[in-house]
Amino acid sequence: MATPADLKQLDGMGKYKYGFSDPDVTVFKTRKGLNQEVVRQISAMKEEPEWMLEFRLNALDHFFERPIPDWGPDLSRLDLDNIYYYVKPSESESKSWEDVDDTIKATFDKLGIPEAEQKFLAGVGAQYESEMVYHSIQEHLDALGVIFVSIEDGLKNHEDIFREYFGTVIPHTDNKFAALNSAVWSGGSFVYVPSGVKVELPLQAYFRMNTANLGQFERTLIILEEGAEVHYVEGCTAPIYTTDSFHSGVIEIVVKKGARSRYTTIQNWSVNVYNLVTQRAMVHENAQHEWVDANLGSQLTMKYPSCYLVGEGAHGGILSMAFAGKGQHQDTGGKVIHVAPKTTSRITSKSISKDGGRASYRGLLKIYENAAGSRSNVVCDALLLDDESRSDTYPYIEIDENDVSVGHEASVSKIGEEQLFYLKSRGLSEEEAITMVVSGFIEPLVRELPMEYAVEMNRLIQLQMEGSIG
């Protein structure tokens, strides 16, 4: 964790407090733009089996055929030809902390990684650019038979399991950006938890982009066998650049009978990043999956974590938080598809808009015929900090079954003069008072984070609120 003094130092680095950038230590880049040749090059660099190259090329075809989605935020300024689709930072993945490049270590220092490392001893996978450069795995993960490796190693060393599930939760035809990711994916995690194994510590991956115009297309595949449990945590910070940066990940999770999983994201890309992510969990009989999704950064985020409840008694939870500051548009929400009977879901969305920022909730709740006895509850709360900011709600609900119970509540509030006066009358400055109301507003989400992330989250909110008062 960074100390207050570190944060003071970071303050000087511009409006985006974590927006520092290191010298480029990249060793290989594809040329800008995208064609079959680039995809072949990526696959060859990674020494992939033939079937993966075919998968990529099919996906590329689909990507070219598919129009840019026009149902949501404006993507017209996204220049897909002006992006490096593959960047390899160093020759091989480092096995221990000592082997990690000093520049990269310095970056981790600024982000406070080493302490997290100390705290968690292992179980930390950190992604730097498009590859895993540092990946330390707790010994007991091995002993439990848990696989937690880079996605590349997953393909290389566990090809059978990998091939069985890869692309099954999110096929390359799912949407244009899933197709793009499928064609050029690089980096991400592969997690496999055997039957009945409960992983106590959260598995963590730190993400960081560091090359201008770098498109980052991480791909994560998590498989929980029956009765397994795991919590995967992904936190992101990124440096600031003058040209638009692009991130488009795909996260697939398979949660088998009776298993429980949770995937937590703290997304804090710098405010020039387009962040278009597809993440979905396939939840089987009596299993449960929860997405905890906090979006603070990026220029535009489009992300709707989804749960497909395909087995009887499956549960899906989505806890989503979006913070839209100046020039930001957070288009987030969630999707739950009830396919099987007696399935339950809960979507809780909290958005905060300030300085002209725009936060939208876009959600789909679909209950198929035969999903009898299913229940769902959707709550969307929006908090506006000023008159220039904007909040929208697009809740789509499609129900084809009669025997269900569905609740939907939405609220939009502004920080009230009475609330501020009350807090100020206790000695808090206006900024402290607003920060306190905002912290309280997102408490239902922060409460669900592991301790150190909760601390970081509160600090990020404080940083976002700093200087917000004229």
Add this chain to the structure above:
Amino acid sequence: MGPNGAGKSTLANVLMGHPAYEVTQGEVLFKGENIVDLAPDERSRMGLFLAFQYPVAIPGVSVANFLRMAINAHRAAENGTGKNISIPEFRDLLRGKMDLLKIPHEFAGRFLNDGFSGGEKKRAEILQLATLEPDIAILDETDSGLDIDAVRIVAKGINALVGEELGILIITHYQRILNYIKADFVHILLAGRILQSGGPELAEHLEEVGYEGILEL
């Protein structure tokens, strides 16, 4: 004391610096300084406190976290070093004050005024008063909406705090709370003006004759 609409709450809000009120003339002197142009938080850090008639809820913020932030804000102003109260010191302080006011310790973990009953809200206000240790506190109808037991508990708390270190201005409709708290002075406010001032006997007299009786004088 004064009837509805006399301007009692307006006076309280103006003293604390509520942004909805504009002071067109006059001064508010506190510790020899005119505080009319100071922000509410500055007034608070000088040692002024207002116990609200209708305290607002701050969902998601626990009583303990809120009070710790408030104490830190006060300390930063006092010693200028910005040195925060340590967690153990704060825990001891808060527990001591809660014991004094007979408030169960679980109260500290609840979200401020969120889902509080009327009595709990008023007790939370007195807990804040006890913890922040102001020099002057204004209690705006702290007794209203409380049952007789709650009035007694709140009054007990106030009695435990008032003295050399703390002066209190109680705003109330009724003489009831004065059965438990000995007032040094009683002022009757009507249509924005102090109509009459006196000792505790004035409140008793008011109880007998009502505001109309006072008006006829």
